[in-house]
Amino acid sequence: MADDWSPDRYLTYADERGRPFVELLARVRAAAPRSVVDLGCGPGNLTGLLAQRWPDAQVTGVDSAPAMVEAARALGDGVRYEVGDVRDWNPADRVDVVVTNATLQWVPGHLDLVRGLVARTTPQGWFAMQVPGNFDEPSHTVRRELEQERVYRDHLRDLPAPGSYDAATYADAVRPLAAHVDAWETTYLHVLDAAADPDPVFTWISATSARPALGALEAEPALRERFVAELKERLREVYVPVDGRVVMPFRRVFCVAGR
Template sequence: MPYAAHTWDPDRYLTYADERGRPFVDLLARVRADAPSTVVDLGCGPGNLTTLLAARWPGADVLGLDSSPEMIGKARELAGIRFQVADLREWRPAPGSVDVLVSNATLQWVPGHLELLPRLVQAVAPGGWLAFQVPGNFDEPSHTIRTELAAQEPYAAHLSGVAVPGSHDPAVYLDALAGLGCAVDAWETTYLHVLTGPDPVFTWVSGTGARPTLQALPDDLRADFEAEYKRRLAAAYPEREHGVVLPFRRIFVVGQAPE
């Protein structure tokens, strides 16, 4: 999860737990580890997906790490898995100590995260696996509307330097990991999430990408910002008979470390 001076709401994040969890399942399907001893989930959030790692590899020591005390507090309600508060930028495991290293929807919050890849690969055991997934939808209205509003006064004065996510195309990650000697599988998928309820796209983004922006605004401005954000999102994502469709592009990368 993210790495900035804002806090996270596990319950809001879990509003669309099934939709958010599907990319994790699709990522994990391409990790061909048989019986790893050590599995680490970097940016584990509330831990609901970390349980899938423990279920797949019941003999492994599974550790979930996240920089958010709120998320780790929620994760520790789950039995049988270790969870710790840790910032992945400062995480320093022993070289070759992790058999499977997974990071789901986390690296996009770390500026310059390509520079972290050599250290992450170094942490993986020979023949082990590094697998991560990041959103690739930052040119979609769910994000561009936030950017446009944040640049306007009176909001702009409060939002300079606020955390915003970012990622690269699959080929960039493929080249980076291949250059480190990994065998790489990289791809992208656009999911069409059918959302229901009042202002569903706002509910989605306010739990993730837009949350730092909303938290940075003073109370007397946040309500106006949210109202206009909801209005523009409703126009960009009109309600259909079956719900509101949110296209969501995701970038997947699975690398096997050299033997």
């Protein structure tokens, strides 16, 4: 499957994607950390906020997509960026603050990984995570139904499928390792401009949840074009514009653990 993580497309809704990160960060009570790591940093537009909050810390952004890391390095924000997989991340020294935002949903059964990340913080360290929890919304179910149609399913077998747990499950997972646990869920109602983009929900998911299918179909351009056209049409039927705007509910799950 081609690597289709596009920094430009991902940043189309940068403000909407960034709000959960800001609200997550607000619950981290670290006063003067020396080391801060953002696992799954993407194009780095949010990682820079960590450097702004803790200017004396060494801030590192890690992402598995070279295109994202390249875009992040171009920011020149004083953050060190490197290519790496969150599943393999194992620093030589413990870290004061570990943040992972909208990344762990791509790791199946990631509760053990979450516990391992908490364990890699210092005795006074902090771990903060956020994952989407909207996988029952039409933005996902419509796409999955289309992927299972006969014309596509042989091309789209065994695709990575994002998934997450509820806030209580994450809290239970980290509680044995933490003195302070804060877990919650928020459903955002994103108002998307359908006048500027007649397919705003498709634009949103094409940078994230639909990326595996779109990448798998790159070798079949005609079939990919058909898939995109059908997906857009079905999403328009569900997300109907009102006064030129589409409202897209988006549930997100948060967990912060202070050791």
